[in-house]
Amino acid sequence: xxxxxxxxxxxxxxxxxxxxxxxxxxxxxxxxxxxxxxxxxxxxxxxxxxxxxxxxxxxxxxxxxxxxxxxxxxxxxxxxxxxxxxxxxxxxxxxxxxxxxxxxxxxxxxxxxxxxxxxxxxxxxxxxxxxxxxxxx
Numbered sequence: 001x002x003x004x005x006x007x008x009x010x011x012x013x014x015x016x017x018x019x020x021x022x023x024x025x026x027x028x029x030x031x032x033x034x035x036x037x038x039x040x041x042x043x044x045x046x047x048x049x050x051x052x053x054x055x056x057x058x059x060x061x062x063x064x065x066x067x068x069x070x071x072x073x074x075x076x077x078x079x080x081x082x083x084x085x086x087x088x089x090x091x092x093x094x095x096x097x098x099x100x101x102x103x104x105x106x107x108x109x110x111x112x113x114x115x116x117x118x119x120x121x122x123x124x125x126x127x128x129x130x131x132x133x134x135x136x137x
Contacts, residue, residue, distance in 0.1 A: 001120045003132035007112035012090040018116075018128055019085055022098050022106040025118060029077050029085070031096035032070040032110070041092050044084075049073070051080050070095075 007015060033045045052075040075081055077098065088094060093110040107115045116129070120136070123129050 001118060001123060002135040003114075003116040003118070003123070003129050004135070005114045005132045007090075007108060007114060009131060014128070015090065016086045018114075019098070019106070020082075021126065021128055022116065022118070023077060023082050025122065026077050026098040026100045026105050028074060028099040028101075029081055029096060030072060030074045030099060031094070032072055033094075035069055035071060041094065044088055044092075048081075048084050051084060052076075052078070 010018070031048075033048075034041070037045065052073070085096070094108075095110045096108060097104045098106040103117070104115075105117055114132075116123075116132070
């Protein structure tokens with residue numbers, strides 16, 4: 001089942017709950033950092049890059065398309081990375097995807113568009129996704 005929403009529809013706490021719900025179904029993170037950004041986002045970027053073990057970006061891992069003006073980072077979805085994501089500057093124009101192997105499970109664009117791809121069985125027992133637009137395959 002594919003689920004769609006916009007970050008503006010959620011509080012930071014609800015957004016974090018959605019992320020935490022997706023984390024057990026994933027093992028990697030792909031994130032785009034703008035090459036030039038303001039101090040708040042630059043601080044998060046520095047903290048993130050300092051705390052993570054980075055993968056080499058190759059065709060097998062490059063789940064998200066490269067974008068001009070951005071650096072793509074792929075890392076394991078460790079507890080440290082999960083904690084950093086739940087403290088990222090909420091509402092910032094930051095694009096990232098939470099991945100299981102090569103499948104994109106959770107994605108947020110810099111415009112705040114959220115897309116989630118989880119089975120109906122996984123999302124059936126929670127009300128976190130009630131306000132999402134649902135598309136079944």
